[in-house]
Amino acid sequence: MTGSLAAASASVKRVIPAPAKRWIRQVVGAREHQSVAVPSGPSEGMLFFNGVCSICGHHGVFEADAASQLAARAFPCPHCGAVVRFRNEAAVLVDELGRGRHLSLATLLADDACTRLAFYNTGVAGPVRGALRAMTNYVESHYRDGAEPGELVDGAMHQDLQALSFTDDSFDVITSSHVLEHVADPDRAFGELFRVLRPGGRLIFSIPVPWPPSPTSRQRARIIDGEIEHVEPATYHESPEGAPSLVFTDFGTDLLDTLERVGFTASQRRPQISIELAFRDSVFVAMKPRAMN
């Protein structure tokens, strides 16, 4: 027993009954063995865990550089290469649509219950999109300045999330990966995504959120008379689809209130809360309620 654990046990002995103390010891013990750097492990100075890839279904060891703070880029799948950010998006999709019967998109999307669903992905890159695009009823879009809604640009459909050209109640599932922070008026975009979802349909999306979370969202930039006005110093994210994208909003936990105001039932999920680094990454689920009769 380490000195710190002995001290912790000594302090709990006085106030916590024996069964709870055993539980605490197990938990503390588990923490000591989780995501630790080990001299004879896969690599020196790495965090690692054994797990399953929620995209391709691979079982194996996932590693991350212990010095890295970039959780979203950590723990790539040794088989398909998807990093934790994308696997977290997939994990929430698998849970939401699979109702506990699947571990990965690989098997979920082959399930009869999924093959009939209408999917819309608000991007044209990434491993989740790579899996979803195999679906029969799948649409994807990207944003291109000056294009008409629905117009094909560079082989992909242009859509402005603030003014979608889709009819009401078009989709069962909408997925979005680090896109909504780049939309000038996210409230309007959430309203549009709500409109084109069918009752009972879900918007499952990720955005970068800090840990610890901020209680309030902050507008970094806005559009005034068609021109970008910077409220905060301009921040750009690399985009796999082209030029770096300006960040308009740093979202806080009040995002859930925004989603509820739009009409969604919303929650924030942290699929890998027990894994150091990965616990910071989260995914949002916003469901359009079924019509009440």
Ligand SMILES: [Zn+2]
């Ligand atoms: Zn994989």
